[in-house]
Amino acid sequence: QESNVPHEKGLDNSIKLLTEGYHYIPNRCRRFDSDIFTTHLLGQKVVCISGSEAAKVFYNEEIFRRKGAAPIRVQKTLFGQNGVQTMDNAEHKHRKQLFMSLMTAEHLDELRTITTEQWQYAIDKWVRKNRIIFFKETQEIMCRIACQWAGVPLWAKELKQRANDFGSMIDAFGAVGPRFQKGKRARKRAEKWIRTMIKQVRSGQVIADEHTALYAMSWRRNLNGKLMSRQMAAVELINILRPIVAIARYVTFGALALHLHPETRRKLQSNENDYSQMFVQEVRRFYPFGPFLGARVRKRFTWRNHDFKEGTLVLLDIYGPNHSSAIWESPNEFNPERFRDFQGSPFNFIPQGGGDYMGHRCAGEWVTVEVMKTSLNFLTNHVDYKVPRQNAKFSMIRMPTIPKSRFIIKNVRWN
Ligand code: HEM
Numbered sequence: 001q002e003s004n005v006p007h008e009k010g011l012d013n014s015i016k017l018l019t020e021g022y023h024y025i026p027n028r029c030r031r032f033d034s035d036i037f038t039t040h041l042l043g044q045k046v047v048c049i050s051g052s053e054a055a056k057v058f059y060n061e062e063i064f065r066r067k068g069a070a071p072i073r074v075q076k077t078l079f080g081q082n083g084v085q086t087m088d089n090a091e092h093k094h095r096k097q098l099f100m101s102l103m104t105a106e107h108l109d110e111l112r113t114i115t116t117e118q119w120q121y122a123i124d125k126w127v128r129k130n131r132i133i134f135f136k137e138t139q140e141i142m143c144r145i146a147c148q149w150a151g152v153p154l155w156a157k158e159l160k161q162r163a164n165d166f167g168s169m170i171d172a173f174g175a176v177g178p179r180f181q182k183g184k185r186a187r188k189r190a191e192k193w194i195r196t197m198i199k200q201v202r203s204g205q206v207i208a209d210e211h212t213a214l215y216a217m218s219w220r221r222n223l224n225g226k227l228m229s230r231q232m233a234a235v236e237l238i239n240i241l242r243p244i245v246a247i248a249r250y251v252t253f254g255a256l257a258l259h260l261h262p263e264t265r266r267k268l269q270s271n272e273n274d275y276s277q278m279f280v281q282e283v284r285r286f287y288p289f290g291p292f293l294g295a296r297v298r299k300r301f302t303w304r305n306h307d308f309k310e311g312t313l314v315l316l317d318i319y320g321p322n323h324s325s326a327i328w329e330s331p332n333e334f335n336p337e338r339f340r341d342f343q344g345s346p347f348n349f350i351p352q353g354g355g356d357y358m359g360h361r362c363a364g365e366w367v368t369v370e371v372m373k374t375s376l377n378f379l380t381n382h383v384d385y386k387v388p389r390q391n392a393k394f395s396m397i398r399m400p401t402i403p404k405s406r407f408i409i410k411n412v413r414w415n
Contacts, residue, residue, distance in 0.1 A: 003306040005047075006032035008039035017041060021174070021397035022288045025050055026320035036304050041315075042071065047308065048292070050317035051326065055347035057303050058316040059355030061088070064295040066360060069313065071294075077172035077183035078242075080191070080235035085360065088298075092360075094223050095236070099363035102213055102240070108370055111149050115374040118145050123383055126412040132385075134255055135406040138248040138375075139167045145371065146244035150237065151212025152197065165190045166238075166245035174291070174399025190242075194234035202227075213240045243364050246289075249400065250368065251375045252407050253287035254280065258380065259387045261334055268380040278336040280372040284351045285322045286334050291399050292317050293353060293360075318350050385409040 008028060010016075017024045025048045028037050035051040049058065058064060065088045075081045084095045122141050126132050143163035147154040154162065165186035172183020200206040201218040208215035217237040220228055228236070257279075258265050267275045292315045297308045308314070323331040327348055328338065347354045352362035362368075390405040 005306045006037040012040050022291050022319045025317040046313045048315045050320050052347040055354045063299050063301045065298040069294040069296045083235045119378045132409045133406045135252040139163045142245045142248045146241045151214035166242045170246050191234050195230045198230045198233045247371045254283045254376045276373045278339040281339045282336040291319045384415045385412045
């Protein structure tokens with residue numbers, strides 16, 4: 001033991017991670033009364049850190065790298081291999097710029113329009129059905145939005161398969177066994193689909209609009225002047241499509257929050273003081289999605305008296321801070337108004353990562369917020385529905401989590 005930092009005993013504590021889920025890091029930070037502790041996970045020594053100070057350290061690219069941080073099992077399901085998440089230095093900046101170039105004000109406007117249109121189209125179908133499994137249907141809506149915005153042609157008959165595949169990749173990130181295998185198969189199928197599409201764009205069989213992600217990924221050159229390989233272009237295009245489908249989870253949690261806190265519906269409808277912004281921020285704070293992030297020490301350094309040796313895996317808690325009383329008053333209450341005078345920093349509210357956008361922070365945070373706002377505004381202003389009795393509880397152990405019932409609604413009507 002080379003420092004006075006608390007250490008979790010045990011040869012390997014992976015089982016505890018599996019049995020405590022989102023609470024694994026926060027439980028130990030509370031028990032040790034420390035924002036840092038060391039442990040053994042997945043067969044290696046790991047340092048876990050939490051809080052705004054920790055996030056500042058974690059996002060210092062001089063002392064951390066991402067190469068070799070993400071487990072292969074995560075790359076084979078959620079991320080794809082060798083994509084932007086695992087890059088460093090000039091290559092990362094160059095690749096990240098490709099993602100950020102898609103996030104212009106006009107392009108986000110277009111995304112809002114597409115989102116509204118797709119909800120209109122979906123509700124026309126929902127009113128003819130009795131019972132809607134909200135999460136499942138919303139994943140399909142998000143898949144349509146993702147493909148339309150990215151310029152990816154999608155046949156009606158393949159929609160379910162594609163939406164399910166994106167869903168399975170996301171669902172696999174904290175899974176072992178069948179859920180993991182399903183995610184792996186889903187990624188293989190999706191990569192094959194998108195690789196073929198990139199090939200067709202390059203050969204002129206498919207024409208991609210210039211401002212779309214399909215075009216950008218098809219024609220992007222690496223720093224060495226060569227086109228990205230088809231496989232790499234497919235991985236990165238999927239890094240746009242899949243996370244848009246992931247927004248279905250937040251929209252579902254938003255619908256659940258609307259149901260559990262009926263007073264918020266009226267406030268969303270009148271949208272005074274940009275209430276919808278506060279509401280979606282609170283959904284992203286309150287409901288769990290990503291548990292933690294990983295990086296490896298690039299250059300030896302000391303923090304909190306701990307000697308971080310080169311190559312060590314460090315996990316930054318991103319769930320815990322959202323429910324920490326060091327940052328939030330009554331953190332376990334759902335209260336959108338808390339965002340009215342919240343002093344946000346790039347490190348104290350990080351459900352989608354921290355730091356700045358040319359680092360590894362989520363490229364799609366604005367997309368997420370806009371799609372959530374448009375979707376929840378649409379649902380509150382144009383649609384009525386009933387919520388039957390159901391078990392909408394969500395596990396804190398399953399990662400990623402989702403209400404047990406997938407949130408069921410009935411008697412959907414236009415209003
Ligand atoms: C990275 C969460 C939606 C694109 C990330 C990271 C998190 C995250 C935690 C890692 C940050 C880090 O490593 O430091 C989420 C959640 C989403 C979401 C919870 C909504 C449900 C999106 C959307 C897009 C997107 C809609 C694109 C349209 C990306 C990309 C990265 C990323 C490209 C890699 C950035 C890099 O490594 O430089 N996201 N994200 N995400 N996200 Fe998202």
